[in-house]
Amino acid sequence: MARSPFLTFLPLFFTLVASINTTTCKTTPSDPTWPSPSTWDVLNSTLDGNLLLPVPPGAVCHPTHPTYNSTLCTEAQLSWxxxxxxxxxxxxxxxxNWNNDSCLPDASFPCSAAGYPVYVVNATTREHVKAGVDFARKYNIRLIVKSSGHDYVGRSSGPNSLSIWVHHMKGMQFHATSFQPQNCSFEIGGAAVTAAGGTQMLETYAGLDAFNQTVVGGNGRTVALGGYVTGAGHSILSPHYGLASDQVLEMxxxxxxxxxxxxxxCQNTDLFWAMRGGGGSTFGIMTSxxxxxxxxPQVMNLDFSILTTASNPYAFDMVAYLLDQYPALAEAGISGYPLILKGTPNPLDGGQTLVSGVAGKVIMLNTTNSSAIMNIFSPIFEHINTTWPAxxxxxxxEPKFYPSFYAWYQENYDSSPVGYENVMGSRLLDEKALSGNTTAxxxxxxxxxxxxxxxxxLVAGKGVKEAVPRGGSNAVCPAWRKTLVHATANQAFAPVNKTAETDAIAATNGFANALRELSPDMGAYMNEGAGRYEPNWQQSFWGDNYARLLTIKRAIDPDDVLWCTPCVGNENWAEVDNKLCRI
Ligand SMILES: Cc1cc2nc3c(=O)[nH]c(=O)nc-3n(C[C@H](O)[C@H](O)[C@H](O)COP(=O)(O)OP(=O)(O)OC[C@H]3O[C@@H](n4cnc5c(N)ncnc54)[C@H](O)[C@@H]3O)c2cc1C
Structure with a gap:
């Protein structure tokens, strides 16, 4: 058969179209396709003037930078x-490290905006969010979402991007007796709260305390609901009520x-499932x-420590014994935040000696009697005291009673400092890992x-195992349902030092490997883990839910408008020299 001229032309036509129209990288300011200033001005008008062109906050410390100001520099250094x-x-x-150390408040290092978003939508309404998303999609610009910037794994940062900053989306509405989900033929009984997309923990607890209510929330004050709820969200209340994702009635x-x-x-059920545990900035931007x-609840708190000299060869026999007691502690209604110490400065003597052991805080709910918690811990202390030689x-x-959860929280929130280079490792541990073999x-x-x-x-257990999320299930890693303990280890490292960074990543990987071997069939917590450095992260963070999440991601975001790492469906792109390119 003779080839028609049309058929001969067709492959050539498609080749041309492919080379012209196939976008291989997201547009950056150095590309001719980056929108002109007047195009950004139009976006700014759509946003009621809420488009920002921010300067890195550390720039005030760099004399060569236009915003240099020694007074502001001192303030930035003190507040960092x-x-x-x-x-x-x-x-x-x-x-x-998630801003690539590109402008620290220290003039001895270089300063550029290279590690930061270029423009920011300071969103206060859903229409602002939509305008930003539409703009990024239309002009093929990398889109990220920042709320508090807490993220341990760097998902709220991204060079050459447009950022939707949801931090100023505030406001809460309390539903005292029931909540009517849109287009459902029934009401959900019980109290509930609707909170705007940038609401933070402290605001949520404080707002609900006015109604003598509380919520399954995190321990940090400024952790925001966006990353927390979409990522699973554990709480000192989770052993009673489940994870934060399990509490969601509507988004x-x-x-x-x-x-x-x-x-x-009742509607958009796949997305409802995915947004509860599938991770932030992946399936959509949560506006409420x-x-x-x-x-x-009333809270009985116990601040405790069991410490010994760093050289005590029995220190980790004691740690293993205490972990072996965790299932019984959980059964008795204990939850909390114990830290394991190994040859670390003694918190009780201002760091003059090095100690190993366990220290932290645990709570019991709805008891006014301190002996209730002491009766549980005294036999444990007694066993430790009599089991190992000098x-x-x-x-x-030190037990202490608090009349409400908010009263407890105000004195016991996570006050850890931030503002340094850090990587983490995480593991979800079940009862078998804690009690199966104390030597292991x-x-x-x-x-x-x-x-x-x-x-x-001790932030999971019964409440998480027995939680029944609305609609029957959600996307949190199935390993959470077997989890009793979430364990983390981290490693800080020196700034602007690739070797130090590589060593820290290797070190945390080594730490986490120990628990991966102890609990090979469990998983890790995406919000507080190794992030992009986690081996087989799809399985670790989402387990068997990954395949369904990927299908939903491909359907809702075929062009990867939202991209982050480690996030569902990010496999088709990679960051290359601050550019995000298809691979
Ligand atoms: C001091 C401290 C205490 C913590 N305590 C706890 C705890 O008790 N329990 C616990 O489970 N975790 C805890 N975390 C971890 C916390 O869950 C994560 O850091 C989480 O990512 C924070 O979410 P964010 O929105 O505040 O942070 P961001 O860094 O702003 O965002 C985190 C991720 O969520 C996305 N995102 C943010 N807002 C939205 C939105 N509205 N819609 C869609 N995506 C969004 C971002 O793009 C990013 O991917 C703690 C962290 C810190 C630093």
């Missing part, structure tokens, strides 16, 4: 370790296609969330704590 400094800045992240989101959708068990609330373990135990637990935790401090937080 404060979470509030970074959350109120449109582009700063709490962990310097409003702006999708990567720019649709404003209400998600619940409605969560179940609970009567605020050198001795030293004990402290001892060896694993000793290795996991080689950096000096690790956590063994």
């Amino acid at each position: 370790s404060s979470e509030f400094f970074h959350q109120r800045d449109p582009i700063s992240a709490e962990w310097n 409003e989101i702006v999708t990567p296609k720019g649709e404003i959708l209400t998600l619940n068990e 969330v409605t969560m179940k609330t609970y009567p605020s 050198p001795a373990f030293n004990f402290t135990a 637990t001892k060896v694993a935790f000793e290795k996991f704590t080689e950096g000096g401090i690790s956590t063994a937080y």
Whole structure:
């Protein structure tokens, strides 16, 4: 058959179209396709003047930079370790490495905007969010979402991007008796709260305390609901009520296609499932969330420590013994935040000696009697005191009663400093890992704590296992349902030092490997883990839910308008020299 001229032309035509129209990288300011200033001006008008062109906050310390100001520099240096400094800045992240150390408040290092977003939508309405999403999609610009900038794994940062900053989306509405999900033929009984997309923990607890209610929330003050709820969200209340994702009754989101959708068990059910545990900045931008609330419990807190000299060879026998007690502690209603210490400065003597052991805080709900908690811990202390020969373990135990959860929280929130270079490792541990073989637990935790401090937080168990999310299920990693303890280890490292960074990544990987070997069939917590450095991260963070999440991601965001790492469906792109390119 003779080839028609049309057929001969067709492949050539497609080749040309492919080479002209196939975008291989997201547009950056150095590309001719980057929107002109007047195009950005139009966006700014659409946003009621809420488009920002921010300067890195550390630039005030760099004499060659136009914003140099020695007074502001001193302020920035003094505030750099404060979470509030970074959350109120449109582009700063709490962990310097996620801005690529590109402008620290230290003139001895270089300063450029290379590690930061270029423009920021300071969103206060869903329409602002939509305008930003539509603009990024239309002009093929990398789109990120920042709320507090807390993210341990760098998902709220991105060079050459447009950032939707949801921090100023505030406001809460309390539903005292029931909540009516949109287009459902029924009401959901019980109290609930609808909070705007940038609402933070402290605001949520404080707002609900006025109604004698509380919510399953995190321990940091400025952790925001966006990253927390979409990432699973553990709480000291989770052993009673489940994860934060399990509390969600409804969400409003702006999708990567720019649709404003209400998600619940009656409509947009795939997205409703995915947004509860599938991760932030992946399926859409949450503009509001409605969560179940609970009567605020009374809290009996116990600050305790079991410490010994760093050279005590039995230190981790004691740690393994205590972890072996965790299932019984959980059964008795204990939850909390114990830290494991290995050869680390003694918190009780101002760091003059090095100690190993366990220290932290645990709570019991709805008891006014301190002996209720002491009766549980005294036999444990007694066992430790009589089991191992000298050198001795030293004990402290201070119970304190709080009349409400908010009263407890105000004195016991996570006050850890931020503003340094940091990587983490995480593991979700089930009862088998803690009690199955105490020798294996001892060896694993000793290795996991080689950096000096690790956590063994009692933040899951019965409440998480038995949680029934609306619609029957959600996307949180199935391993959470078997989890009793979330364990983390981290490694800080020197700034602007690739070797130090590589060593820190290798070190945390080594720590986490010890617990991966102890609990090979479990997983890790995406919000507080190794992030992009986690081996087989799709499986670790989402387990068997990954395949369904990927299908939903491809359907809602075929052009990868939202991209982050480690995030569902990010496999088709990679960051190359601050550009995001298809691979
Ligand atoms: C001091 C401290 C204490 C913590 N305590 C706890 C705790 O008790 N329990 C716990 O589970 N975790 C805790 N975390 C971890 C916390 O869950 C994560 O850091 C989480 O990512 C914070 O979310 P964010 O929105 O505040 O942060 P961001 O860094 O602003 O965002 C995190 C991720 O969520 C995305 N995102 C943010 N807002 C939205 C939105 N509205 N819609 C869609 N995507 C969004 C971002 O793009 C990014 O991917 C803590 C972290 C710190 C630093």
